[in-house]
Amino acid sequence: MAEQKRRLRRAAEACDTDEFRDPLSNYDPAVYDDGLELALCEAQVRDMQITPFATFPATLSIETAIATMSRNDYFALMIVNDEGRLAGIFSERDVLVKVAEQYEQLKDHPVSEVMTPDPVVIYETDSPAKAVNLMAVGGFRHLPVLGVDDRVVGILGPQRMARYIHAHFDDRAPEPPRAAAGPEA
Amino acid sequence: MGLRQTFKDEAVSKLPLRPVLTLPPDGTVRQAVALMKQHALGCLFVVDAGGRALGRFTERDLIRQLAADPGVLDKPLSQVMTPPESCIEVGAPVEAVFNEMKDLGRRFICITDENGRMVGLTGQKGLMEYIAENFPRQVKVQMMQSKLYMDDREGA
Numbered sequence: 001m002a003e004q005k006r007r008l009r010r011a012a013e014a015c016d017t018d019e020f021r022d023p024l025s026n027y028d029p030a031v032y033d034d035g036l037e038l039a040l041c042e043a044q045v046r047d048m049q050i051t052p053f054a055t056f057p058a059t060l061s062i063e064t065a066i067a068t069m070s071r072n073d074y075f076a077l078m079i080v081n082d083e084g085r086l087a088g089i090f091s092e093r094d095v096l097v098k099v100a101e102q103y104e105q106l107k108d109h110p111v112s113e114v115m116t117p118d119p120v121v122i123y124e125t126d127s128p129a130k131a132v133n134l135m136a137v138g139g140f141r142h143l144p145v146l147g148v149d150d151r152v153v154g155i156l157g158p159q160r161m162a163r164y165i166h167a168h169f170d171d172r173a174p175e176p177p178r179a180a181a182g183p184e185a
Numbered sequence: 186m187g188l189r190q191t192f193k194d195e196a197v198s199k200l201p202l203r204p205v206l207t208l209p210p211d212g213t214v215r216q217a218v219a220l221m222k223q224h225a226l227g228c229l230f231v232v233d234a235g236g237r238a239l240g241r242f243t244e245r246d247l248i249r250q251l252a253a254d255p256g257v258l259d260k261p262l263s264q265v266m267t268p269p270e271s272c273i274e275v276g277a278p279v280e281a282v283f284n285e286m287k288d289l290g291r292r293f294i295c296i297t298d299e300n301g302r303m304v305g306l307t308g309q310k311g312l313m314e315y316i317a318e319n320f321p322r323q324v325k326v327q328m329m330q331s332k333l334y335m336d337d338r339e340g341a
Binding site: 032033034035036037040063066067069070071075092093095096097099100101103104107129132133135136137139141158159161162163165166169170 | 187188189190215218219221222225227244245247248249251252253255256258283286287290292309310312313314316317318320
């Protein structure tokens with residue numbers, strides 16, 4: 001026992017203050033030019049407006065899908081399978097590209113035949129910047145938002161994104177990094 | 186310079202512009218669909234012989250028309266087009282496009298030169314591309330498609 005205590009004391013002395021290095025001392029926190037950039041990069045998608053949203057079964061007919069989009073001004077329908085998991089998305093672009101020219105032949109078919117299966121999604125814990133990237137580089141106008149359990153919790157489109165950006169337009173520039181490293185107010 | 190300032194300082198001409206698709210008023214919805222499909226663009230303008238805009242036809246109009254009348258494909262555009270909306274001049278700040286989109290929910294905004302001639306089309310997608318472009322470090326490094334967890338365990 002005594003031997004063990006001596007060893008512990010020696011170990012404690014060895015890592016005494018002079019020897020100690022803060023493992024984060026050479027870590028530079030991200031610097032943002034204004035509050036808007038901070039809001040895009042440090043917030044999460046769940047802080048944005050992602051509801052209301054609606055999901056539809058894969059058995060929905062194309063005719064009903066189009067009527068629903070027209071009546072409610074939906075730009076894209078999220079299609080879910082029997083377990084309520086996201087199976088695909090049926091967007092305005094799908095109507096233009098796959099449906100419009102053969103509408104009369106296709107209108108009684110299920111929407112699952114023409115939807116975009118396995119769409120690109122965003123998780124509620126991702127940053128708004130990632131959503132901007134998916135919209136810009138990927139060209140997806142509407143992104144289904146999933147929770148950690150892969151269930152649909154919302155949908156994010158350009159309109160909601162624009163409102164989010166606008167709400168943070170006049171945010172103050174973030175504090176310089178040194179002050180920002182202190183405890184949060 | 187922050188993103189906010191860039192919005193105020195830079196002109197609309199810095200936005201990625203898409204071509205303006207046009208058809209005459211006696212063109213059919215079927216022709217419009219084919220043209221929009223070919224350019225992967227959801228909006229076209231109906232113009233008279235002098236190139237003046239008489240109306241527009243968008244993906245949204247297509248859905249409304251299909252819901253109302255499944256046989257709409259052979260109708261002339263003059264019967265289904267919606268009135269053209271106001272345009273923005275190339276010299277206006279990017280913020281002008283942003284405000285139109287936010288307040289009026291407009292998806293497409295046409296850009297005109299000093300003489301009022303339509304030179305391009307921008308909108309929600311153009312603006313998102315612009316933000317990503319001006320914001321490369323934070324936005325572009327984001328992975329395109331990533332899950333929260335890995336399908337397979339890494340390592341042993």
